[in-house]
Amino acid sequence: MYAHPMNNAPTLNEFDVEAIRNDFSILKQENDLPLIYLDSAATSQTPDCVIEAMDGYYRTYNSNIHRGIYRISEEATAKYEEARQRIGRLINARRSSQIVFTRNTTESINLVAYSWGSANLREGDEILVTVMEHHSNLLPWQLLSQRTGAKVRFIEITDEGVLQLDGLERLLTDRTKLIAMTHVSNVLGTINPVQQLAAAAHAVGAKVLIDGAQSVPHFDVDVQGLDCDFLAFSGHKMCGPTGIGVLYGKSDLLEEMPPFLGGGSMIRSVQRESSTYADVPAKFEAGTPAIAEAIGLAAAVDYLNKVGLEAIFVHEHELLEYAHQKLSEIEGITIYGPKPRQKTGAITFNLEGIHPHDIAGILDTVGVAVRAGHHCAQPLMQKFGVIATVRASFYLYNKLEEIDSLSEGLLKAQRILTRRRR
Amino acid sequence: MNIYEEDILDHYESPSNYGTLENPDISYEEDNPLCGDQIRMDLKVEDGVITDLRFCGHGCTISQAAASMLTEEIKGQRLDEVKRLSKDDILEMLGIPLGPVRLKCGLLALKVLKAGAYGLKGWPGEEDEETK
Numbered sequence A: 001m002y003a004h005p006m007n008n009a010p011t012l013n014e015f016d017v018e019a020i021r022n023d024f025s026i027l028k029q030e031n032d033l034p035l036i037y038l039d040s041a042a043t044s045q046t047p048d049c050v051i052e053a054m055d056g057y058y059r060t061y062n063s064n065i066h067r068g069i070y071r072i073s074e075e076a077t078a079k080y081e082e083a084r085q086r087i088g089r090l091i092n093a094r095r096s097s098q099i100v101f102t103r104n105t106t107e108s109i110n111l112v113a114y115s116w117g118s119a120n121l122r123e124g125d126e127i128l129v130t131v132m133e134h135h136s137n138l139l140p141w142q143l144l145s146q147r148t149g150a151k152v153r154f155i156e157i158t159d160e161g162v163l164q165l166d167g168l169e170r171l172l173t174d175r176t177k178l179i180a181m182t183h184v185s186n187v188l189g190t191i192n193p194v195q196q197l198a199a200a201a202h203a204v205g206a207k208v209l210i211d212g213a214q215s216v217p218h219f220d221v222d223v224q225g226l227d228c229d230f231l232a233f234s235g236h237k238m239c240g241p242t243g244i245g246v247l248y249g250k251s252d253l254l255e256e257m258p259p260f261l262g263g264g265s266m267i268r269s270v271q272r273e274s275s276t277y278a279d280v281p282a283k284f285e286a287g288t289p290a291i292a293e294a295i296g297l298a299a300a301v302d303y304l305n306k307v308g309l310e311a312i313f314v315h316e317h318e319l320l321e322y323a324h325q326k327l328s329e330i331e332g333i334t335i336y337g338p339k340p341r342q343k344t345g346a347i348t349f350n351l352e353g354i355h356p357h358d359i360a361g362i363l364d365t366v367g368v369a370v371r372a373g374h375h376c377a378q379p380l381m382q383k384f385g386v387i388a389t390v391r392a393s394f395y396l397y398n399k400l401e402e403i404d405s406l407s408e409g410l411l412k413a414q415r416i417l418t419r420r421r422r
Numbered sequence B: 001m002n003i004y005e006e007d008i009l010d011h012y013e014s015p016s017n018y019g020t021l022e023n024p025d026i027s028y029e030e031d032n033p034l035c036g037d038q039i040r041m042d043l044k045v046e047d048g049v050i051t052d053l054r055f056c057g058h059g060c061t062i063s064q065a066a067a068s069m070l071t072e073e074i075k076g077q078r079l080d081e082v083k084r085l086s087k088d089d090i091l092e093m094l095g096i097p098l099g100p101v102r103l104k105c106g107l108l109a110l111k112v113l114k115a116g117a118y119g120l121k122g123w124p125g126e127e128d129e130e131t132k
Helices: A017-021 A048-061 A071-090 A107-120 A139-148 A194-203 A251-256 A291-307 A309-328 A356-365 A380-384 A398-417 B006-013 B061-074 B087-094 B098-116
Strands: A097-101 A127-129 A150-156 A174-181 A206-211 A231-236 A245-249 A265-272 A276-279 A333-336 A347-349 A371-373 A389-393 B026-031 B038-046 B049-058
Touching: A048 A071, A048 A291, A071 A097, A071 A291, A097 A107, A097 A356, A107 A139, A107 A174, A107 A231, A107 A245, A127 A139, A139 A150, A150 B049, A174 A194, A194 A206, A245 A251, A251 A347, A309 A347, A309 A398, A333 B061, A347 A356, A356 A371, A356 A389, A356 B061, A356 B098, A389 B061, A398 B006, B006 B061, B026 B087, B026 B098, B038 B061, B049 B061, B061 B087, B061 B098, B087 B098
Parallel strands: A127 A150, A127 A174, A174 A206, A206 A231
Antiparallel strands: A097 A245, A231 A245, A265 A276, A333 A347, A347 A389, A371 A389, B026 B038, B038 B049
């Protein structure tokens, strides 16, 4: 059975949100309006310790890694590889060589689709995804389908916004070669039972890729516990910088996969006509990588560990419960997705008769930053019969008063716009 | 300067030239893939002059108000004069500055008009300029 991350969580009184906010310069800016940042599911804010770690690289040991025979290059190489270690430990990878640095979740998934997918899938095979995937975990499989003739099939969701697992045996057959699914919906916040699905997939011989972009930042994700074959996530949604992402893969799979991008660093030896490749993870890291960003991401991992992912999860849940309660009081609101208990820090909604862009525009006039649009999840929007929604998402630095501001901003939007038209 | 100025809200609440035409000479419809806003423009053109026009669609205040203002502006104008209308003309009609995302909302009606009248498919103001 799927273990809810709230089990074994510490009590909230250890969590000092003001002390945490103090770690983020951006939240201390003095402007006309406060920055009420409720868009962490798009990108999280960066604590000063992460900025300082990257600054330290550029100011004191900026150099290319791996082949420099001099002091600062050796230091940069050591820090880059140490970052891999710390990130591997965060997700309980067995070896640091299972951690491939990429640009972001999207690139990690594309790497698997191009390398593993092109080598292993053919016509008649099936890839199973869910209706709640971000486009980054759908388009790579559509493209793979066009290249190979393999078919993409969908696990539907209920009206409540959780996976429809009745009848899964009709979808998951010996034709299924891969389940590619999100751990947490970027729109609804729904936490999916990925461990249960991974076991079901393995029972029919399918591999499992988990999109962890919205889970790794928010709770403990254990690749060995989940028994996933691949896990993809991004640095910038977990207090790290942009431009760095991670692909975890099981060693035997990574070793047999052909390279993705060709170039420097990924070779063993090069002849005019052909070459042999480096061992993993170097095989998948052609060219100079994002060195400062890898070091920055490791600093972010240290920061999240220091605060404690369990404590962060509990804090987000308090915000989420309050947001559900507060927003439910607003007349004409539709909240999409399951109850707070089944999800993590995001609430997605619409106000009757008001376009989501206008809601976000009016919230901006009171300093509240939210996202409005299709959230790169158009099949999910189609399922709910809407073109767009508004999403407020929370992280460790958000506080209850900010949800009051959100709620007041929504009432302001209704005052300005509801009496108008339609 | 506020996006939700009374003038814009008035156009949103009671848009001018809202609806469709029977047997239009030009009819074109498009949406903004970023937010799903949609606008259709119907035009009657006689001797090169826009004699009547209607717009319809759905979307945010900015996209709908800009469409309403644009139809007021061009009714009775020569069709070839419309080609010269630019991003800045729309911003002047709206009377507010717009960020890059909301700018697309504001320009959708002009984009639809130019695509329908001239087959110009790009976003106004985003013509591929040479770097200097």
